[in-house]
Amino acid sequence: MAKVSLQDIRKVYPNGAEAVTPSSFDIDDGELIVLVGPSGCGKSTLLRMVAGLEDITEGTLRIGDRVVNDVDPADRDIAMVFQNYALYPHMSVYKNMAYGLKNRKLPKDEIDTKVRQAAEMLNLTEFLERRPSQLSGGQRQRVAMGRAIVREPALFLFDEPLSNLDAKLRNQMRIEIRSLQRRVNVTSMYVTHDQVEAMTMADRIIVLNHGRIEQIGTPSEIYNTPASTFVASFMGAPPMNLMPATYDGAGYVRIGDKSVAVIANGAPKSDVQFGVRPENVSLTGVPKGAALPFTLDLVEELGASRLLHGRIEGHSFVVNTANTTRIPDGPTYLDIPAEAVHLFAPDTGQRLSA
Amino acid sequence: MKRAGFSNPWLPVALLLPQLSIIAIFFYWPAGWAIHSSFFLQDPFGFGSSFVGLDNYTDLFGAVEYRKVAGFTVIFTLLVTFLSLAIALLLAVKADKVIRGARSYRTLLMWVYAIAPPVAGFLGIMFFQQGNGPITQFFGFFGWEFMLGVNYTDTATAMVIVSVWKQIPVNFIFFLSGLQSIPKSVQEAAVIDNNSGTSRFWDITFPLLAPTAFFLLIINITYALFDTFGVVDTLVKGEPGNNPLTLVYKVYVDGFRGNDLGGSSAQSVILMVLVLILTVFQFRLIERRIHYT
Amino acid sequence: MAEISQTIATPAAPPRRRFRWGRVFDHAVLILGSAFMLMPVLLALTTMSFSDVQIERQGIIFGLSDQMGANFTKAMTEKSGFTEAITGTRMLMNSFILGIGFALGKIVISMMAAYAIVYFRLRFATFAFWIIFTTLLLPLEVRILPSYEVVQGMGLTNTYTGLIVPLIASATGTFFFRQFFRSVPEEMIEAARIDGAGPVKFFIDILVPLSRTMIAAIFIIMFVFGWNQYLWPTLITTEEGLFTLVRGIKQIIQVFEGATIPEYGKGLALAVIAMIPPVAIVVFFQNWFVKGLVESEK
Known part of the structure; x- marks a missing residue:
């Protein structure tokens, strides 16, 4: 030893x-x-x-x-x-x-x-x-x-x-x-x-x-x-959703014309890579506060859970939900908690937020 | 047989016919004839023959001459097999290890495969020539007066050297391919288990090469018995005289020079039995080989 | 979190390597071995560049002189042998006829036989297989005299047929192709049959193209084997017009014995010519050759 x-x-x-x-x-x-x-x-x-x-x-x-x-x-x-x-x-x-x-x-x-x-x-x-x-x-x-x-x-x-x-x-x-x-x-x-x-x-x-x-x-x-x-x-399956976005320097990230609250500890205004794990978001049928509209394309049944493949603002996005989650009939929205968001530098890919 | 094979009744027969007829005419007929005539004594003037039972065989085993040839063949075969296998194994092990120039070495060590035995024998004559052959001179340097075609042992030595030279490439190719088929990770596991390269070779590499070596053993014995005919014939310059001969060469000499059809046939049959024994031996080894993989 | 420091940029210094005596020894052994294989032929080549008188006096010579071309020309064009009936060119041609004829004959016949054995429902397939297989046991050399008698009885001595066909009477090729055909995926014939291919179409359109490398490999081995035949041609061809180069070697040596100054240069040149084609084919198509050799013996 x-x-x-x-x-x-x-x-x-x-x-x-x-x-x-x-x-x-x-x-x-x-x-x-x-x-x-x-x-x-x-x-x-x-x-x-x-x-x-x-x-x-x-x-x-x-x-x-x-x-x-x-x-x-x-x-x-x-x-x-x-x-x-x-x-x-x-x-x-x-x-x-x-x-x-x-x-x-x-x-x-x-x-x-x-x-x-x-x-x-x-x-x-x-x-x-x-x-x-x-x-x-x-x-x-x-x-x-x-x-x-x-x-x-x-x-x-x-x-x-x-x-x-x-x-x-x-x-x-x-x-x-x-x-x-x-x-x-x-x-x-x-x-x-x-x-x-x-x-x-x-x-x-x-x-x-x-x-x-x-x-x-x-x-x-x-x-x-x-x-x-x-x-x-690389770590996590399905992998983390990543898409380009802009941080406004004041606690919000803009994706297209929508905003999501994030915890960024005083980072300056900049372009970022916005990342969320598929299992850290929840699906709703009602647009509340920071919810993003989600276009659902395909549902993949995994037994204990299901994967929802879709898009937000034109970027493909995967949501992992429990099989008990009801999928709304009409338009769907994603609720992304601020603590679930990861921010990375767009060029180096290095982590920005805590 | 494939599961979805064709069931056409005549085509396969037509496909097999050429092979089967050639084999029947040029293999089974002569082989049968050899067995048959080994029991007959050919009239020296070519007028018929008479049944003599096993006389041809008993004559052979009683003949000092035949026993001498058989004795030489055994020694010759052992020497050629052992030396060419040993040298080829050493070279293959080294060629498997080096990275730089590996391909060039491989080419240089195998190309002699393509040289015909009598051509090798002819080169042998030039090199072992009395007086000014380079190897003769080299031996002379040590006080060995080498006389090809005159001295029995000297001629035998030349035969062994030329035959070994000619056989190294085949052994090298097979040993190298055998070495390359040993999984790299097994070699690496051995490196971790044992820090001595030599004992690694004997503990791991050699046993894993054993199937190849057994197989080559048979190939080499067959080579030394039969394929060295051209080497022997050129080195004795077509004059058997007092020179060392192999069994196959004697079949040829007795049958074609001595016109002793019965005796030559009996010798053929003895060789056939010898080859059969070797083959059975080989099959038993192949059965053993299955356990490894 | 752990200690990361992989970002320190170090200039790409040349890799430090331990000098290993073992490696030097490996190369020494290989160089020695290569020299042992190469020297005899190399020296034959250099000696060939001298005149007969010089060779008579000095034997094998390391060095170069100006007789190389002359000796080659003599070997290729001068009539030789007891009946003065054959030139090196003619022998070269005969060697090619034997080598190529044997290789092609063997491939065609054994592919057909292997196809029949592997791809057809045939009641006596096993029997045919054993009949063919048994021939592996007895090389031509052990049944040489009766084989000669048979060929002589058929009046085939001193013909190309008598020279080539009896050599084909063994199963090496059949065995080789049988092994290969068996390794071709079963789905191949199933797909072909669904696509409507009959036995002839399947053979020509699918199996032969699939076997291309195998054919090339076996061709090289068989060509060399045929080219290098000695005993059989010695018996069957007594007319000098049919001599091959390898067969002619014996003639050269026997002429040596009688002469005051043997034609060493010409003899060496003929030996070299006898080596070039098989050596070239083995060296240039090395990978196929090695593959064929190793696979065919399995």
Whole structure:
């Protein structure tokens, strides 16, 4: 168990492409950090640099108190779970788990105890003598977990470990991995492109885009106060509604010829990106105060909730309502509470309001 | 068979006919004939033949000459197979690792595939020539007076070297493709589990390459037994004399030079049995291979 | 909130990389290996640029002289052999006839057979498959004498037919196409049948175009295989007019033995000419060739 610290870690490939701009963050002891972002955002590269599978171009990487930039992966005291599990196909489940320990010259009976313990924990005991090819996807996933656990590493690395599973199994394994990580209390770095996985599993989330860290924060910070339009639209499903608007410098935002009250803490008059989460607005049939007219195009039934696709002032807009909400027959209006509005700079996409 | 296959009754027969008739005439008939005539003794003047049962076989196994050829063939096959596999494996492992120039290396290491064995043998003659062949001179430097076509061991050495040279490309191509089909993440998992490159190779890479290696083993044995005919024939310059010969070469010499149809046929049949054994062996290995994936 | 500092702009310094001796060793091994494969042929080429007398005296020579063209011309145009009946040009042509004839024959015949086996409801399909499959077991070399007798009995010695057709009598190609056809999605034939294509139309309009790369790959392998045939041509062609380059090699060597100063230059030139077409096709169509080789042996 250890604290992990990345200081100005940067990756430039020999062809000159900068995959990761200098990035710094710390991972606390026992914390699970999720790196999330679209494909090609550099999250896997970052993880692989920590693993030692990629050279670190610049910067300092510490695991515990040790600078490990030039340490071999096998000597970094880490364990990694790969996307396609990367189990050794010619070895039994037992040997797969024991291999790393054997190479650390642990005594045979100690290896045996650890492997059996891990197998017990993961319900793999009856499969120990099987080859990976004789296991189901979920079981292989567990073997990959077991292989990581038996090493009792200072740091777990997960590289999209659930993306090869079907949706149902993915939900189940998500919970299993999280509770297991809690139980063994090992510092973890987890890469995924799935924002639901990120929200549900993370102690803290790091959102990456184009090799740059967009935001670091707890799931609720990320959700409630996204640092940029990118984070706002990447995290949350359906994504935040965004549209150009003008802030009048006096607590109101103008969209077309309509006004909405916002909390802006004395920001000056300027063009802005106006953002509202689909679940933070309510639909009415009566125009009250700040309500905006909403043209409803399509209703999407999701069971517990429904998505209303429509437009306000010509901009497409999605509303997420409970399935109990009655949809008025006549013209519809949206009630947008001031505290639900997020304002971003139109050029940089950076957050303006609190 | 496809689910929605056509059910036209005559077309498939017509499609199969050319292949089947060629095989019948040029494969089954000669093969049958070989088995048949291995039990007969051909009159030396070409007037008919008489049934002699297993005499041709017992004669062969009793002949010192044949046993010597068989012995040489075994040693030759083992050497060629082992050396060409080992060298090709080393080169493939290195070629799989480097990034810079990978394609050029691949081309340089495989193009010899296209050279015909007798052409390779001809180059061998030039290089092992008595007096001024460069390899002869090189060996002479160490006090080894190399005499191609005169000294039995020397000729055998040249045969092995030329045959290995000719066979490296095939092995290289298969090993490289085998290495490239090992998932990258499995290699990376091994890097995390083990810090010694050498022991990683033997623990992970080599076992995963084993199916390819077994398969190549059969291919190489077949090559050394049969396809080296051109190498042997050129290096002995068509004069078997006291030179080392392989079993296939002896079939040819006895059948076409010695006109010993029965003896040559019996040798053919022995080779057929040998190939059958190899094939059965190969199939059992393929069955094992299924477990890996 | 956490500590972000990724905005510090650092000038793009050249990536610091650890120097690795292992990598140098890798390249050293590969360069050595490449040299081992390349040197014999390279030296044959350089030696070819010398006159016969010089080669007789010095053997293999590293360097360049001015006889390259002369030796090539001699090899291509001068009549040679015991009956003085054949030139290098003629041998080259025969080699092409053998290589292309064999490759085409093999492809056409084996595609037809594989099509019949994979795409038709055929009662004796399994039987036909095994009949064809068995031929994989016995290479021509082990049944060489009886095969010769059969061809001789049919009066086909010293004909292109006798040279090419018996070589086609094995199942490698059929096997290869069978594997490939089986991997073609089932929906392909279902869609084609719904669109009203019969067996001939489906074969020509769908299957052959789909198999293009496969055909190219197998063509390269078969061409090289045919071009490099030695034992069979040695037996079947005794008339020098039908000699291929590879077959002619033996003649060159035998002429060497008798002569006071053998025609080394010409011999080397013929050997080089015998290498160029198959080597060129393998090098230029490397990807297809490797694909074909690896797939066909699976």
